[in-house]
Amino acid sequence: MNNMCQRPFSTVLDQLRTAGLRPTRQRLALAKLLFNDRDRHISAEQLHGEALENNIRVSLATVYNTLHQFTEVGLLREITVDSGRSYFDTNTSDHHHFLFVDSGRLEDIPDEMMGAIALPTIPDGASIERIDVVVRLRR
Amino acid sequence: MNNMCQRPFSTVLDQLRTAGLRPTRQRLALAKLLFNDRDRHISAEQLHGEALENNIRVSLATVYNTLHQFTEVGLLREITVDSGRSYFDTNTSDHHHFLFVDSGRLEDIPDEMMGAIALPTIPDGASIERIDVVVRLRR
DNA sequence: GTGTTTGCAAAGTGTTTGCAATTTA
DNA sequence: TAAATTGCAAACACTTTGCAAACAC
Numbered sequence: 231m232n233n234m235c236q237r238p239f240s241t242v243l244d245q246l247r248t249a250g251l252r253p254t255r256q257r258l259a260l261a262k263l264l265f266n267d268r269d270r271h272i273s274a275e276q277l278h279g280e281a282l283e284n285n286i287r288v289s290l291a292t293v294y295n296t297l298h299q300f301t302e303v304g305l306l307r308e309i310t311v312d313s314g315r316s317y318f319d320t321n322t323s324d325h326h327h328f329l330f331v332d333s334g335r336l337e338d339i340p341d342e343m344m345g346a347i348a349l350p351t352i353p354d355g356a357s358i359e360r361i362d363v364v365v366r367l368r369r
Numbered sequence: 370m371n372n373m374c375q376r377p378f379s380t381v382l383d384q385l386r387t388a389g390l391r392p393t394r395q396r397l398a399l400a401k402l403l404f405n406d407r408d409r410h411i412s413a414e415q416l417h418g419e420a421l422e423n424n425i426r427v428s429l430a431t432v433y434n435t436l437h438q439f440t441e442v443g444l445l446r447e448i449t450v451d452s453g454r455s456y457f458d459t460n461t462s463d464h465h466h467f468l469f470v471d472s473g474r475l476e477d478i479p480d481e482m483m484g485a486i487a488l489p490t491i492p493d494g495a496s497i498e499r500i501d502v503v504v505r506l507r508r
Numbered sequence: 509g510t511g512t513t514t515g516c517a518a519a520g521t522g523t524t525t526g527c528a529a530t531t532t533a
Numbered sequence: 534t535a536a537a538t539t540g541c542a543a544a545c546a547c548t549t550t551g552c553a554a555a556c557a558c
Contacts, residue, residue, distance in 0.1 A: 231540055254513065275547080289515045294548065297370055303432040313455045314522070314547055328491070331498055348484035349504075352467070356506040359470055363486075363502050391532055391537065414522080428540045433523065453547070494517055 242305065242316040259286040260296050264306070271309070271336040273299040277318075309335060312363060328362035339365065381444065388442040398425040399435050403445070410448070410461040410475040416457075430494060452476060465502035478504065 242261045246253050253259050263280055264270065271281075278293045297318050300306045307319045317336055326339045344363075352358060370470055380402045385392050402465045403409065411419075417432045435459050439445045446458045450468050457460055483502075493498060 232473040246443055250512095252512065256514075256543075257553080268431075273547090274477070287515095291516075292514060295513085302409070310449055310451055312497055313449045314453050316547085326489075328495075330495070343491070344489040345485055345487035350483040351483070352506060356467075356469070356508050359505040359507050361502065361504050363500065365500050367490055367491060367499050369495055389537095393532075393538065395539075412522090422550060426540095430524080431542075435539085455522085 245303050245305055247248055249299075251299055251303065256286075256288045256292050257296055257299075259284075259288065260293065261300070261305075264300070264318075264320055269319070271313060271317045271319050271327075273317055308364070309336065326365065329364050329366050331366050333369060339363075378498055384442050384444055388438075388464055390442065395425070395427045395431050396438075398423075399427065399432065399445075403439070403459055404456075408458070408477055409455045410458050411458055412454060426479075432447070443508070448475065464506065468503050468505050470505050470507060478502075 242265060243253055246257060246261075251257065260281065262279065263277060263284065263286075264272070272294050274290065274297055277297070278288070280291045281288050297306060301308050301318065304322060304350075305320075307322045309317045309319055309327065311317065311327075312334070319336075320337075321338055323341065325341065326344055328337045328339055329335070330337070344365075347361060347363065349358070349361075381404060382392055385396065385400075386387075390396065394436065399416065402416060402425075403411070413432050413436055416436070417427070417429045418433065436445060436447075440447050440457065443460075443461060444485050446461045448456045448458055448466065450466075451473070458463070458475075460477055464480065465483055467476045467478055468474070469476070483504075485508065486500060486502065488497070488500075493502065
């Protein structure tokens with residue numbers, strides 16, 4: 231698995247600064263929860279819950295704002311697998327996902343497990359923003 | 370493009386019957402809207418609107434029920450591209466999608482435009498239900 | 509100080525549900 | 534007539550918004 235999320239913390243600060251986002255208490259605390267660990271696929275509600283557990287006072291609205299701001303800045307990647315719920319992936323490198331349909335759990339596909347995908351021919355005038363591959367697994 | 374949706378109408382009736390779904394006025398009318406034409410990617414609200422335009426009295430709840438029942442029976446395939454909105458694809462064959470991110474429009478990728486995807490190695494005990502590929506396009 | 513960010517509660521979106529009335533076999 | 538289906542309105546889950554108070558620079 232590509233450990234792109236183990237960025238030095240200074241990078242987060244830099245990226246916030248570069249993007250003109252002030253390093254507020256809330257943003258820094260959420261960034262720590264998100265990036266200090268392994269790669270994560272986390273929803274806004276989950277992150278909010280985790281913040282509260284860690285005695286970080288932050289509102290759900292701020293968690294949403296922060297996740298979106300981080301996504302715009304390139305610190306996160308947003309993934310939607312099922313209707314009505316977004317996950318945010320701390321691994322922003324090119325990679326794909328396993329979705330365990332029974333549990334709803336989402337996991338990165340290690341590069342060794344997934345060969346390269348041949349790029350499709352695309353319509354005139356269009357350009358590829360990104361290719362999302364979700365391998366849906368049972369059992 | 371694989372025209373799997375041009376199934377004879379009798380097939381729809383058969384599949385409903387086989388599944389123990391009564392061919393009610395609403396189900397038949399919605400099936401006609403869905404399957405009489407080209408391949409479609411349609412949301413519940415869109416289909417409901419279309420039904421009303423065609424003077425088919427049907428509630429939005431019934432449209433939702435019907436779309437899900439058709440999906441269970443294998444007449445449709447459900448696709449979620451962005452948070453909070455499901456599309457139903459009348460093409461249930463193995464194929465992938467272009468998503469035009471500006472408009473939100475979803476389109477089948479013709480087989481000629483997309484090479485085969487190498488199946489990934491999957492975790493022990495799991496089996497692949499389906500692989501969703503969404504090529505996100507700009508402009 | 510000035511502009512940014514936050515928290516709250518309210519509004520919004522798409523979807524599902526409970527249940528009485530209706531329809532189908 | 535028994536079971537399935539429908540329509541309505543209310544409930545739902547998740548997300549976004551408006552705005553005054555708090556904060557960062």
